[in-house]
Amino acid sequence: MVADGEHLNQSSYAFARSTATALRRRLGSSLVVPAQADRSPRSCIKAARAPRAFTRRFTPAFTIVELLVVISIVTILASFLMPAFARVREAADRLQCSNNMRQIGCAIMSYADDNNDRVPAMQCITGEPNHRFFGNAMALTTGSGEKLDGLGVLLSSALGGGYVSDPRIFYCPCHCGDHPFERYSKTLLSPTPQSLLGEPTFSNYHYRGTPDNGADEGVIPVNARVTLGKFKPNQTLLADGMRTRADFNHVKGTNRLFSDGHTDWHTDSGQIILRALPQESDSSAPNELWSQIDSDGYVR
Numbered sequence: 013m014v015a016d017g018e019h020l021n022q023s024s025y026a027f028a029r030s031t032a033t034a035l036r037r038r039l040g041s042s043l044v045v046p047a048q049a050d051r052s053p054r055s056c057i058k059a060a061r062a063p064r065a066f067t068r069r070f071t072p073a074f075t076i077v078e079l080l081v082v083i084s085i086v087t088i089l090a091s092f093l094m095p096a097f098a099r100v101r102e103a104a105d106r107l108q109c110s111n112n113m114r115q116i117g118c119a120i121m122s123y124a125d126d127n128n129d130r131v132p133a134m135q136c137i138t139g140e141p142n143h144r145f146f147g148n149a150m151a152l153t154t155g156s157g158e159k160l161d162g163l164g165v166l167l168s169s170a171l172g173g174g175y176v177s178d179p180r181i182f183y184c185p186c187h188c189g190d191h192p193f194e195r196y197s198k199t200l201l202s203p204t205p206q207s208l209l210g211e212p213t214f215s216n217y218h219y220r221g222t223p224d225n226g227a228d229e230g231v232i233p234v235n236a237r238v239t240l241g242k243f244k245p246n247q248t249l250l251a252d253g254m255r256t257r258a259d260f261n262h263v264k265g266t267n268r269l270f271s272d273g274h275t276d277w278h279t280d281s282g283q284i285i286l287r288a289l290p291q292e293s294d295s296s297a298p299n300e301l302w303s304q305i306d307s308d309g310y311v312r
Contacts, residue, residue, distance in 0.1 A: 105185040106262065106277065112181040113217065113250050113269040119166045119175035120249065121240070121273060129239040134162035134221035138238070146296040147255035149221060152182065152213045162219045167200070182215035189258035191216060216261055218254045220302060223247055243271035248305050254297050257289045268305060278305060
């Protein structure tokens with residue numbers, strides 16, 4: 013004969029198990045009923061009424077294999093996106109370069125208005141024959157750095173006309189050569205011209221200085237005064253630096269500033285201009301490169 017207490021315990025335990033089964037189905041959790049050793053009615057009823065007291069079995073969110081797969085997928089996606097990001101950055105830098113040239117063009121025209129249509133003179137083109145050097149057309153000062161020359165006369169200093177307030181426009185964001193703005197920033201941002209003495213200062217752009225290509229240097233008069241009106245509409249005033257290959261900012265082309273002030277992009281997919289430039293600055297590129305840059309093989 014079963015005692016009344018044992019019958020009550022068995023009934024309570026059966027009730028708790030059925031309640032737990034129902035809760036498990038409803039909550040979708042793995043519920044654990046207290047061990048049979050503690051079968052008091054109070055403990056069974058408490059377990060049935062408080063489902064949060066039951067433990068839940070957890071498994072790790074990621075295995076090592078799954079983590080490696082995720083990393084691999086992210087790496088592959090990044091490899092697809094990086095070239096696109098590079099192209100966007102290049103386009104932005106090219107646009108900034110074109111904007112620099114446009115500002116320089118406005119400064120040249122303002123200078124010409126104030127100087128009987130004359131453009132800034134450049135000693136390496138119209139100076140003494142022993143001072144002429146095509147690569148120095150990137151310079152903002154004369155060869156020994158004693159005074160401003162070429163585009164440098166546009167700078168806002170005691171020696172210049174003050175047509176350019178920020179010398180950063182003479183530096184292309186794509187430049188990877190030996191003449192970044194940081195190299196000359198202390199000199200160019202100084203309010204006194206004495207800081208220019210002793211070292212030539214180079215920009216990242218090549219200034220034409222004269223409508224004559226200069227194939228025969230004898231045809232360029234010493235200290236010639238070139239006027240803006242002598243340039244043809246399709247002649248380039250400014251292009252990428254051509255002192256060395258490292259100074260050619262965009263490799264497969266160049267932005268161009270024309271004598272009427274507009275700019276565009278000249279495509280050089282075959283790198284004809286780049287391959288014509290010297291590796292080192294001790295030799296000079298041919299002046300005939302201006303004819304190549306003037307050509308119409310470009311896209312706007």
